[in-house]
Amino acid sequence: MNRRRFLTVRQPDWQRFAATVKGLRRRKRDDATLAEFPSRFRALCQDLSLARHRRYGLGVTNQLNDLVQDGHNLLYGQRRSPLSGAARFLLIDFPREVRADAGLFWICTLLFFAPFLLLTLAGAVAPEWVLAVVGPEQRAQLASSFGGPKIVRDAESDVFMFGFYVWNNVGIDFRIFAGGIAFGLGTLFFLIFNGITLGAAFGYVIHADLGPSFFAFTAGHGSLELMAIPVAGMAGLKLAQGIIAPGRSSRSHALRARAGQAVRLLAGAATMTFMAAFVEAFWSASPVPHEVKYVVGALGWIVVLCFLAFGGRGAAR
Structure with a gap:
């Protein structure tokens, strides 16, 4: 899969993930969204790993890295003392x-x-x-x-x-x-x-x-x-x-x-x-x-x- 096809196929999922993160930050959550969030986060991590491995450019990897960081903070939260x-x-x-x-x-x-x-x-x-x-x-x-x-x-x-x-x-x-x-x-x-x-x-x-x-x-x-x-x-x-x-x-x-x-x-x-x-x-x-x-x-x-x-x-x- 080349860079153009990778972006065409995967970018809609990234946009949906970004919208989900935004909604969760605003406390807009439902059971279906919460249930799907971990699997969608794992898919995003795989995309980031693939983009780095195939060197699809800083623009793509930085976008994915920011999304992964936002998802990680929501999924795992701040560590308790x-x-x-x-x-x-x-x-x-x-x-x-x-x-x-x-x-x-x-x-x-x-x-x-x-x-x-x-x-x-x-x-x-x-x-x-x-x-x-x-x-x-x-x-x-x-x-x-x-x-x-x-x-x-x-x-x-x-x-x-x-x-x-x-x-x-x-x-x-x-x-x-x-x-x-x-x-x-x-x-x-x-x-x-x-x-x-x-x-x-x-x-x-x-x-x-x-x-x-x-x-x-x-x-x-x-x-x-x-x-x-x-x-x-x-x-x-x-x-x-x-x-x-x-x-x-x-x-x-x-x-x-x-x-x-x-x-x-x-x-x-x-x-x-x-x-x-x-x-x-x-x-x-x-x-x-x-x-x-x-x-x-x-x-x-x-x-x-x-x-x-x-x-x-x-x-x-």
């Missing part, structure tokens, strides 16, 4: 990931919260069940922490406790997640086990009349910490799905595909737990009146539940 990418994931993509498999979320929520609530209520109506789970050492620890005079920590102690809460609580999320490798049995065990142990602790403080101090302490960070556990369970069961039900893919391929989803869910759960540790270290033990902590805790539950239910809706994908 790592910080903005992380913020988009946490605020938009993460709640979408949770809602994308709502059935699995509700299963994990039931497995954790059912024993948790049962053992919490048992503290008032059947304390023998609670005392069978909470040993003497844990009872003494709860009594000294919430039954005696309020101890005000200094800033250094707050930082130390922040590190301890991160290590302990994020570790719970990772154990729940890692249990998915054992065909999901480990994840199921840790969800139920944590529901029982945490519920028993809540039930014991009700039975021992330690509730006011304990619930004021846990109110601020409880929503983040407790809701992170079912999300970590989702991550573990995603891994198990790749092993147990690979579908038409090989088991290794299905596991790799599920691992990406699982790691994203785990990252979101770990972030929630990290935030809970921050609140627990620097707010929960502060000498703020109990009534204020209860109000903040109630608002925290509303924010967390609304975030998981509505976060990312309406945002561009």
